[in-house]
Amino acid sequence: MRFHTPKTFENAVAIAAAASGQTRFLAGGTDVLVQLRAAMVLPDDLIDLKHIPGVKEITRTSDGGWRIGIAVSGAELGRHAGIGADYPGVVEGMQLVGSTQVQGRATLVGNLCNGSPAADSVPAMVAAGAWVSVIGPQGVRDVKVEDIPAGPGRTTLKAGELITGITLPPRGANAGDAYLRFIPRTEMDIAVVGVAVNLRLDGDRISEARVALGAVAPKILLVPAAAQAIIGTMLDDAALDDAALDALAAAAIAASTPISDKRGTAEFRKDIVGVLVKRAARIALDRAKGATK
Amino acid sequence: MSKVHVSATVNGDPVEFLADPRDTLLDCLRDQLGLTGTKEGCGTGDCGACSVQLDGVLVCSCLVLGVEAEGKRVETVEGLSSGQDLHPLQRKFIEHAALQCGFCTPGILVAAKALLAQNPDPTETEVRYWLAGNLCRCTGYDKIIRAVMDAGAEMRGAN
Numbered sequence: 001m002r003f004h005t006p007k008t009f010e011n012a013v014a015i016a017a018a019a020s021g022q023t024r025f026l027a028g029g030t031d032v033l034v035q036l037r038a039a040m041v042l043p044d045d046l047i048d049l050k051h052i053p054g055v056k057e058i059t060r061t062s063d064g065g066w067r068i069g070i071a072v073s074g075a076e077l078g079r080h081a082g083i084g085a086d087y088p089g090v091v092e093g094m095q096l097v098g099s100t101q102v103q104g105r106a107t108l109v110g111n112l113c114n115g116s117p118a119a120d121s122v123p124a125m126v127a128a129g130a131w132v133s134v135i136g137p138q139g140v141r142d143v144k145v146e147d148i149p150a151g152p153g154r155t156t157l158k159a160g161e162l163i164t165g166i167t168l169p170p171r172g173a174n175a176g177d178a179y180l181r182f183i184p185r186t187e188m189d190i191a192v193v194g195v196a197v198n199l200r201l202d203g204d205r206i207s208e209a210r211v212a213l214g215a216v217a218p219k220i221l222l223v224p225a226a227a228q229a230i231i232g233t234m235l236d237d238a239a240l241d242d243a244a245l246d247a248l249a250a251a252a253i254a255a256s257t258p259i260s261d262k263r264g265t266a267e268f269r270k271d272i273v274g275v276l277v278k279r280a281a282r283i284a285l286d287r288a289k290g291a292t293k
Numbered sequence: 294m295s296k297v298h299v300s301a302t303v304n305g306d307p308v309e310f311l312a313d314p315r316d317t318l319l320d321c322l323r324d325q326l327g328l329t330g331t332k333e334g335c336g337t338g339d340c341g342a343c344s345v346q347l348d349g350v351l352v353c354s355c356l357v358l359g360v361e362a363e364g365k366r367v368e369t370v371e372g373l374s375s376g377q378d379l380h381p382l383q384r385k386f387i388e389h390a391a392l393q394c395g396f397c398t399p400g401i402l403v404a405a406k407a408l409l410a411q412n413p414d415p416t417e418t419e420v421r422y423w424l425a426g427n428l429c430r431c432t433g434y435d436k437i438i439r440a441v442m443d444a445g446a447e448m449r450g451a452n
């Protein structure tokens with residue numbers, strides 16, 4: 001295995017494009033090293049992206065969104081007050097990844113590019129409408145986060161392509177998001193179901209929403225039908241009424257095509273996705289109304 | 294396989310070693326530098342026995358490559374005591390009998406030290422969540438938590 005530490009993204013692309021065997025990029029390494037040890041993936045070329053200037057930075061975009069460097073760890077994201085205030089759902093999703101030790105290394109981009117259908121940070125990024133900047137032998141392009149996963153362990157990135165940053169759109173007024181997952185214990189497990197809801201209020205009416213589901217399909221799903229179930233709904237006593245919540249749950253269940261495995265049966269996952277999507281919508285709504293928890 | 298020359302600082306001392314790019318930092322600490330206080334339980338990030346600080350950040354050394362340590366500061370359990378003087382955490386672990394086989398202890402000491410450095414007065418819940426990635430098969434955790442809380446109190450000058 002050859003180990004590379006390029007100082008620019010262009011150089012990283014050149015190394016990847018020239019490589020003939022297996023190539024992996026190295027961010028926090030919390031997936032790469034586990035796969036290396038299990039001899040699941042034995043790269044010929046391993047390209048460490050952490051020496052490229054700026055990869056540890058979080059900056060405001062000119063329109064008021066956020067740009068997150070590809071080597072920002074979960075712990076660093078969690079300490080960032082600005083993103084925590086704008087997108088608490090994205091932060092809580094990432095902070096569920098692993099232990100304190102894993103948080104010191106793991107990144108959003110690694111979580112996305114590892115391609116797990118249960119990746120905890122991805123549903124909230126999808127719900128937030130985040131996109132990634134991609135550079136490759138053919139130049140640069142922007143890709144919506146939901147268009148990156150291609151199936152378990154696979155992405156739509158082409159040979160030699162890599163991600164240079166994640167952008168969260170400007171938050172705007174009266175909006176909130178939330179991520180919830182179900183695991184059989186309180187820490188250190190893989191999501192049986194994950195649900196993210198992001199919504200905006202216009203007075204007493206839900207004017208925008210995005211709903212994303214994890215661990216209930218071969219890849220993380222954006223479910224427009226679930227969002228449609230609550231868009232336009234008037235709040236009743238400042239809360240979502242039961243009919244809207246039931247329609248939301250029904251749409252999420254209908255979109256889910258889970259497998260049965262040791263963590264849960266397909267029936268159980270479908271049941272839980274309906275429960276969690278209602279809870280996540282209530283939390284997102286409270287946050288849109290100004291709750292800071 | 295060509296080896297890579299790595300220079301780093303371990304427990305304040307400059308060190309140099311030759312690493313196969315596939316070797317983890319854990320392998321390099323134990324096999325190249327003879328620092329066998331850092332343990333390997335799982336090798337996959339689940340148990341925390343291999344915990345060290347890398348440039349001040351608590352990490353699993355089994356999830357870091359040795360070559361990634363180039364130019365960095367590494368702190369291991371061997372750096373806790375000063376000479377014969379045990380660190381308050383080490384003393385409190387003995388006082389509270391917070392270990393049985395002791396295999397998890399180095400990782401827990403390093404993790405607890407990192408916690409108290411950034412949060413000198415943690416609640417019990419904060420200690421439990423911080424240490425959730427450090428598995429112990431012997432003690433049932435209660436004595437570990439009490440030892441960490443007590444060491445924190447002593448280090449704050451509270452008893």
Ligand SMILES: Cc1cc2nc3c(=O)[nH]c(=O)nc-3n(C[C@H](O)[C@H](O)[C@H](O)COP(=O)(O)OP(=O)(O)OC[C@H]3O[C@@H](n4cnc5c(N)ncnc54)[C@H](O)[C@@H]3O)c2cc1C
Pocket residue numbers: 023024025026027028029030031032033034049070096097098099102105106107108109110111112113114118119120121157161162163164188189190191337338339
């Ligand atoms: C003990 C433990 C517990 C865990 N718990 C969870 C959990 O609860 N939830 C969860 O979702 N995950 C969990 N994980 C998995 C892992 O920690 C996350 O997926 C993490 O976010 C991966 O990020 P990383 O920076 O470490 O990725 P790396 O291992 O560095 O990379 C992962 C993949 O992304 C690719 N990649 C990295 N950067 C780029 C880039 N810029 N462009 C293109 N490709 C890139 C790499 O080539 C590789 O294929 C756990 C892992 C461990 C070891």
Ligand code: FES
Pocket residue numbers: 332333334335336337338339340341342343344353354355356
């Ligand atoms: S040996 Fe590193 S976490 Fe278990």
Ligand code: FES
Pocket residue numbers: 391392393394395396397398428429430431432
């Ligand atoms: S004392 Fe034996 S594993 Fe903790």
